[in-house]
Amino acid sequence: MLKADLHMHTDTDKTDKLHYSARQLIDHAASLKLDVISITHHDELWWDKKMVAYAEKKGILLIPGAELTLDGKHVLVLNITEEDIANVKTLADLPKLRREETLVVAPHPFFRMGSCLGKKLLSNISSFDAIEYSHFYTRFINPNKMAVKVSRRYRKPMLGSSDSHLLVDMGTTYTYIDARKDPRDIILAIKKGNIRIVTRPLSLSYFLRKALFLFTRIRLGFDIPKSL
Numbered sequence: 001m002l003k004a005d006l007h008m009h010t011d012t013d014k015t016d017k018l019h020y021s022a023r024q025l026i027d028h029a030a031s032l033k034l035d036v037i038s039i040t041h042h043d044e045l046w047w048d049k050k051m052v053a054y055a056e057k058k059g060i061l062l063i064p065g066a067e068l069t070l071d072g073k074h075v076l077v078l079n080i081t082e083e084d085i086a087n088v089k090t091l092a093d094l095p096k097l098r099r100e101e102t103l104v105v106a107p108h109p110f111f112r113m114g115s116c117l118g119k120k121l122l123s124n125i126s127s128f129d130a131i132e133y134s135h136f137y138t139r140f141i142n143p144n145k146m147a148v149k150v151s152r153r154y155r156k157p158m159l160g161s162s163d164s165h166l167l168v169d170m171g172t173t174y175t176y177i178d179a180r181k182d183p184r185d186i187i188l189a190i191k192k193g194n195i196r197i198v199t200r201p202l203s204l205s206y207f208l209r210k211a212l213f214l215f216t217r218i219r220l221g222f223d224i225p226k227s228l
């Protein structure tokens with residue numbers, strides 16, 4: 001089984017200016033014994049051959065991905081190309097991306113942010129291969145619950161990931177994938193549901209600190225802090 005986290009950001013993401021590099025993220029991923037990761041910057045494909053080779057030396061496979069903003073809503077796309085991204089401008093364009101070896105995921109779809117898909121996930125459900133189970137929840141506050149219901153109703157696999165904006169975001173929620181260490185094989189295994197989420201809730205105090213940080217960033221334009 002491959003240990004995977006397929007939703008992460010770094011300091012070169014133009015939307016979220018973070019405080020750690022791809023190299024630091026890869027080092028941290030290696031310390032968590034992750035086998036597969038994807039750096040999914042907003043609205044562009046991150047792909048740095050030096051870093052991909054660096055990750056490979058550490059035993060980590062990188063899958064090309066991005067978090068697109070379509071009709072104001074975030075959509076995670078994996079194992080895609082720059083040309084794919086150029087061809088997709090709205091949610092209605094998503095079917096163009098759906099190939100055997102690509103994956104379209106609804107990230108944190110029912111979180112209370114304007115960029116989350118919400119009901120648009122339901123009206124575009126046939127365009128999605130999987131739904132994210134986000135690390136950002138506690139025992140008592142869990143916006144993933146609705147996502148779980150939708151995944152069961154529409155038989156979409158759930159993918160556990162961190163959507164890391166701080167390195168400490170990684171490690172509480174991830175996915176084991178029963179596949180060979182090959183992008184296409186990994187995507188096919190996810191689509192078949194040959195996966196298992198490992199997740200544990202955040203502490204309430206950390207969750208509240210992070211919620212405050214998200215509020216100040218989104219509503220007041222504050223920078224993302226180095227730590228919480």
Ligand SMILES: [Fe+2]
Binds near residue numbers: 007067107
């Ligand atoms: Fe994200």
